[in-house]
Amino acid sequence: AHRALLTVVPDTAMEERERQAELARLKTIEGKLSDDDKRKIVDDALRLKAEQEAKQDLKTLPTLELSDIPMKFENVPSRDEQLKRAKVEFYPQPTNGITYLDIRTDFSALSIEQKDLLPLFARALTQSGAAGQDYAQIAARIAAVTGGLGAAPQVQSLAASEDYLQSFVLSGRALDRNAQPFIELLTDLVAKLEIEPRRLKEIIAEISTRLETSLAGLGFNFALLRAQSKLSSEGALNDRLQGVEMLHTMRRLAKQQDLKATIANLDEIRTQLFRSSSLRIIVTCEDAMVEPLERLLSKLIEAMPADAPGEEQGNATRPSPTETAPEARIVPVPVAFNVRFFKTVRFTHPDSPALLVLSNYLRDTFLHRELREKGGAYGGYAQAGVASATFYFGSYRDPNIVRTYDVFDQAMRWVTEQPIEDEHLKEAILGACGDVDPLESPDIKGRREATNRATGFTKQARESFKQRLLQVTKEDLRRVTKKYLQDGPAVQTTVAGPDLIEQARKERPGLFQLVSPI
Template structure:
């Protein structure tokens, strides 16, 4: 393969690849290449002047049951392969890499393996590991037992002890399926497509996972993970041959063509609407239900169909002023839109759905009537053209923006077409919307286009389901009882030989987990590959008045303008600080200036790419007691709308309009969102409970965003507390006008003279103050809720950023995470995750578990960390990899929208490039003696603070360890 990009043309051959299409993508300065391999593999390559090299291979995977075979296979292929026969090459590569993204993902009907990195050597290291894993996994029996499921005695070598079901995925899905959002999504697939693969849980239903066999898993891999069933994606600034050659050499040359059919047929249409009620574990029988009305709509492989449904969904539901969303919220039937509300193109035939949560189950029929009647009224009265224009504007802006915020931009491009590509859709049409947008505008001009969609494809469409999640307080206990009964049934006829087999498998698995791998077979980087500098993005800054600083930075933003207004709030009272996150949530969702919340929402939608407000808490680089808190208003817009963006932010700063009814709605929505997050982010809440005992900054953060904040929200909503919050909001608005302000404008050079007067004029910068939040007493904290697994945290206070020990603590965290906690908590303990983190800017060190079946054992693991650090098993390579991994945390992936923000606000906070480079230089010199010393200095048991989120009182298991929790119900 020596053809250059400039000589390529459709029909050209690159080895056994045929170039099918080449198209420029001028909006993002890129070129699209579509290729087909002789084996049948499809390949899209996007050539772009971006060093964040990216790869993904995905496979249509269509399970015929809910054993979780596709999900479990995703775990197991990453756990040892032909050329890398170690236990966990995926996790072993994390500390050997400078990746900007690395993961594997399973959807209802496909599985993908993406990664990205800015280091060319690293890219090809990871490429070799990913290709070998996907196509040549070892899929050992012991890996199946570890990751999928196994029977195991509580004391593994004692058959007289309690018999349990264990497995990483088994425990992961016990936690995942405790989430209402996961339950709703699974129910959506089951209800709308009962005859297709979507009726199954590709992640795995805990009750069905034990039906999966090792042989069945291997057969599923053979059927689905073959080049003839593969979709490849590459991206970056290297010649296309550099990507194709290793794929050909390492994979394609090893296979023959295979005739596969993993297609998904159409779902037969329903003759009449249906209903489906599902129980889920919740003790809130009064307000814990959700009801969703869902339709099967047009196929997801036609780009125009996907476009028109995305636009209609945004018109109906996309913002607080959207007519269907507004009708749902203002009905008072529930507190927030139901999980699953919106348009779903990730099914072969799309789905549109809308509903409410935070209601009693007996209101489900009213929700359905409300959705249908509101849609009928919208169709009859007509949709104002400006609402559709605004929705199209949002779509165009999102397609124009080049941002690595959230996900790498390279993968955002891929996910625009990844799902529909496997359904036969044209990936290029999903990247170049011009033709479809032109068609949409022609259809609109003919009149009544979206109204006819509502009438013809929703109102008279009998393929409709009303889904209701019904809270059942006893479900968790019944599920546990069912699990015990299942185990009893599986072991009813156990002979002594069967018991010995279970003991033998567990003992052997434990032995293999303890055995040291020869990870030298894995590729790695060296410390010399780590860049020793940090970006020094240029900006101009002026103090336009005392206490008000304005920065302007020219960046290649593709015609967008970004504006950030950061207000220091040390002068707020403790009561005001407690409700400040509620203020941030409400201020952009209420009214401003002369507009109510509906008018403001439409103004924001029509002229910007979104505005938001957020709170942040931090400390200075030299003193953990130097506490800073701020409220930041941010927004973005196309340059032609930049003046309107400034005007909107000006109104939000100086003249927000709150009213009691709307605020009551927002408080209920915020409560619903936080309650839903407990199951998915339990480790974050557990960490907050622990760190609040150690640091004033963490104590304030927990009061604002942790379980203390959720308890406050519950009280406010239960006691109709909007009037008291409203009074606080009025005082906050006045106080913000005197806040010390830092304002940053990012855009193309010609946009930097934008007049910022509407934002700057009212700011006086005169306020002063000193934050002194109350520190929570050092008492272990536990919160119980409806989860069958646990989330455990232990935390320690350490040193400020500029202290010489900070880099060693960061290296220690990555060393513990990759070499100790992963093995002890996940591989041996069956938890889905085990982490160690070090917040260098907050001086807090934590160890965490995620979706953990254990309590006492996990605390014992935490206490065993010192023995690991001092045990003599840590090699020079282990330390090198820990430093590599730690250094990647210091060099985040940036883009034009974020790079100036990091520099400007970092400089003003004292985290200058010089200090960052000094931190990195000390990190590269960390020794094993440093790691042991900082462990003994800071991670002593007498300094430990504990936090837990769990399903039951942990004290019976932990009291004799000296950890006695103060327990409360969430």
């Protein structure tokens, strides 16, 4: 047998070499320009600037009117059952012969250290052996009888209070004819999971490698979560589960040689999560499948461990918010991801609709032009988190840092000092209506309704919110901008390459109080 060994070594000087080559090429071109050529370049740049700042005639485009917006949300029928010790919610929908199933459980009583392991547990749950079968055999069963399985911890904001749910969700779908082997597979995973050290080491390596090689794509998400972690416990937990802290956890795990203690921890997490009394099973399926699925799910619930007599669930644990100091995180990319967060109000507060309209207005009338068209960023955002009581400005793959934070400041003055056109306000309201009432497939309808019920986003509350959206005025936009953005507390995080961060620190000393690598 013959074997070829290919060793790939990164060229650490390639980026600088390409940059110097580009500078040399530009210098060569500049040396060949005549005075007329230079004047033409300046004239073209001025014409481009004028074109970017010119008002567009939007009246030539077809548009909706506010009177076209339906005020009622669709009723999503449901059937609630108590099977053994677990609650099961059925949402009959025309699913074309597919059953969608979520097993939801509460992880709030886990310790902070155990919560840090949830992203790893989520991957191990669907990519390990179980019930005497190894990973390859379980993977073959998943491919044969399902359309895919996934698991993840979720932090879900409550509509009317400064609190949140901590839910772990195992999701899957299968053809109705495969319902029995599908649920038998889920039973084996949650009741008879077998994690081997060699397989776990592979999973850790896969997660770590994906994260390390995707920093350019994940930079905005890391900046977003890190900034939000400064405002609330909810944000801090999300950062531990999906952001910079999660990456640090995976790096620590990747260095471990002996994984026996980690495996024992993961098994304890599984036992605590999948107690039958804490299960909430969400099923979206054809109406005819409800009764057959009830019988199958009863067997799944029987296989779950029950609480011991007199045993009580532990108290919920919540991480504290991180330091509010503005920070920069260094990653090996030639761009920046800039985020500024503001603390606002929850969904049921009277000002919440105006904040959602404001985010649409700023994004469409100001930030897109200033950050993307003029600044060169791939994207410029304003987003109101009406569930999490937050509002943020953000830029994606941005060549600027200081200029972008100046644009964030200008955006607020754009609302309070410049006239707001009727057409722009209408478009912002229409966009906000689309945000709260998007088109959904049947499986999403069931899952969304289940989440709304658990978090207090009732049909009545959503219809009231939508009605208030249509009543938002120009003065409302100016008022909430001043109250929550200009006068309210703000935090910010930048994730960027070292050269951009160093340039920003020289240009504006004190912009960041903490600078460290991701």
